[in-house]
Amino acid sequence: MADTGQILRFSIVGATVAGLYVLAYTALLAAGMAQAPANALAFAGAVAVQYVLQTWWTFRRPLGLPDQMARFACTIAAGFAVSALITGVFGPALGWADWLSAAAVTVILPVQNFIIFRLWVYAAAG
DSSP: OOOHHHHHHHHHHHHHHHHHHHHHHHHHHHTTOOHHHHHHHHHHHHHHHHHHHIIIIISOOOSOOHHHHHHHHHHHHHHHHHHHHIIIIIHHHTTOOHHHHHHHHHHHHHHHHHHHIIIIITTTTO
């Protein structure tokens, strides 16, 4: 079972990374970058920071393990797929407003990621 400290660290990292993404994305847009590359660059930066902080601080694992990095990348890809399904398929099929679909993603993805990180991404590294 996860300890309270680990859940708190996971939450702090998640909030920090979300804030960094928003700041980077809006700064890139303000600098004149088009939406798609601004989003891609901000997202890539946020994922890199998330990997370092979740690995080193939250789960206290070494950073440079290729198998662990691959499992992390798979988890991020799964999160993107779930996000796309909720906002593009399930939410509209249920008649949800866009904000409700987005809110569902903000609740579901952290729980999904924590479980997968704990049971798969970082479990094999320890």
